[in-house]
Amino acid sequence: MPELPEVEGVVRDLRPLVVGKVIQSVRFSEVVYRGAAQGKQSIVKNAEPAYFERVVQNMRIASIERRSKYIFFHLEKGGESFLMLSHLGMSGAWFVVHSMEEITELKFRKHAHAIFTLNSGELLVYSDIRRFGELRFMKEIADHAPLLKMAPEPFDDTALDYFLMKCELPKYAKKPIKEVIMDGQVISGCGNIYATESLFSTNIRPTRKANELTDQEKRALFAAICEVLQESIDNGGSTISDYRSVNGGAGGMQDRLKMYSRKICPQCALSTEAVVIAGRTSTYCPHCQK
DNA sequence: AACTGAGACCGGGTGC
DNA sequence: TGCACCCGGTCTCAG
Numbered sequence: 438m439p440e441l442p443e444v445e446g447v448v449r450d451l452r453p454l455v456v457g458k459v460i461q462s463v464r465f466s467e468v469v470y471r472g473a474a475q476g477k478q479s480i481v482k483n484a485e486p487a488y489f490e491r492v493v494q495n496m497r498i499a500s501i502e503r504r505s506k507y508i509f510f511h512l513e514k515g516g517e518s519f520l521m522l523s524h525l526g527m528s529g530a531w532f533v534v535h536s537m538e539e540i541t542e543l544k545f546r547k548h549a550h551a552i553f554t555l556n557s558g559e560l561l562v563y564s565d566i567r568r569f570g571e572l573r574f575m576k577e578i579a580d581h582a583p584l585l586k587m588a589p590e591p592f593d594d595t596a597l598d599y600f601l602m603k604c605e606l607p608k609y610a611k612k613p614i615k616e617v618i619m620d621g622q623v624i625s626g627c628g629n630i631y632a633t634e635s636l637f638s639t640n641i642r643p644t645r646k647a648n649e650l651t652d653q654e655k656r657a658l659f660a661a662i663c664e665v666l667q668e669s670i671d672n673g674g675s676t677i678s679d680y681r682s683v684n685g686g687a688g689g690m691q692d693r694l695k696m697y698s699r700k701i702c703p704q705c706a707l708s709t710e711a712v713v714i715a716g717r718t719s720t721y722c723p724h725c726q727k
Numbered sequence: 728a729a730c731t732g733a734g735a736c737c738g739g740g741t742g743c
Numbered sequence: 744t745g746c747a748c749c750c751g752g753t754c755t756c757a758g
Contacts, residue, residue: 438751438752439752440752477736478736479736479737506752506753524752524753525752526736526737526751526752526753527737527750527751527752528737528738528739544738544739548738565737566737566738566739567736567737567738567739567750567751568736568737568738569736569737569751569752569753570752571753571754583753583754607730608729608730619752621752621753628751628752629751629752678739678740679739716750716751716752717750717751717752718750718751
């Protein structure tokens with residue numbers, strides 16, 4: 438499951454491989470075309486695949502940027518700029534290869550849904566096993582309303598105050614703290630894995646109501662989130678089931694996780710417990726986390 | 728107007 | 744071997 442660190446890794450890998458290159462053409466999988474014919478938006482959102490094909494032709498990849506768990510491809514053609522948005526969902530992955538056979542894991546090759554041919558002769562491939570990811574072609578960020586509501590990047594100076602402010606709002610005050618920190622409108626890029634880890638490292642139980650945390654606890658929790666996100670970025674992200682870095686590598690962070698999907702607390706050696714919060718499995722230590 | 732909950736999207740993995 | 748079910752990030756829509 439790609440969260441902020443995994444998406445950051447993909448962006449850092451992609452940049453030197455494709456920035457400056459020109460998209461000659463793009464083709465989509467049968468699933469995408471068939472879905473569009475049935476009125477569904479499989480992978481490709483807010484545009485017909487045929488439109489997408491036509492419009493990205495001869496566009497230069499000017500830069501690539503991560504924002505929350507999204508990847509922004511800044512494209513240019515004839516002095517005009519465009520945005521191609523990619524969200525990896527549960528199982529999205531990007532590859533840069535000379536031929537599809539270079540994608541060695543069959544499940545990723547089998548579920549390649551967008552294949553861009555670059556002027557270098559290489560293929561830029563978006564693969565997505567569970568199809569929870571998306572590709573969106575836009576003129577500007579405002580074309581997709583939810584993007585305007587995203588919280589600041591957690592490493593921004595404003596992010597802590599933004600988080601503290603959101604905790605006080607009626608909408609969030611009485612919700613479990615774990616649900617609050619996983620909300621992209623409160624903190625950007627913190628999903629189940631890193632929410633679980635940061636709550637464990639600060640000894641805070643995930644079910645506590647947001648407004649029942651002390652100011653000190655909230656500040657410590659926010660700091661812990663930034664720390665674990667940074668640690669994960671530094672270690673290539675967590676490869677849990679379907680996350681792969683560009684061209685199929687695995688991350689190293691999964692071995693450093695202390696609470697996510699653990700049966701035994703590494704701190705006190707007692708059994709952990711799991712509850713469901715906002716639809717997500719939330720593992721915690723009932724002894725260490727108060 | 729604003730919030731809430733349900734539904735939709737999927738196939739690999741797991742357990743019976 | 745087969746099959747039903749579980750899981751999850753985010754948006755959309757009905758209430």
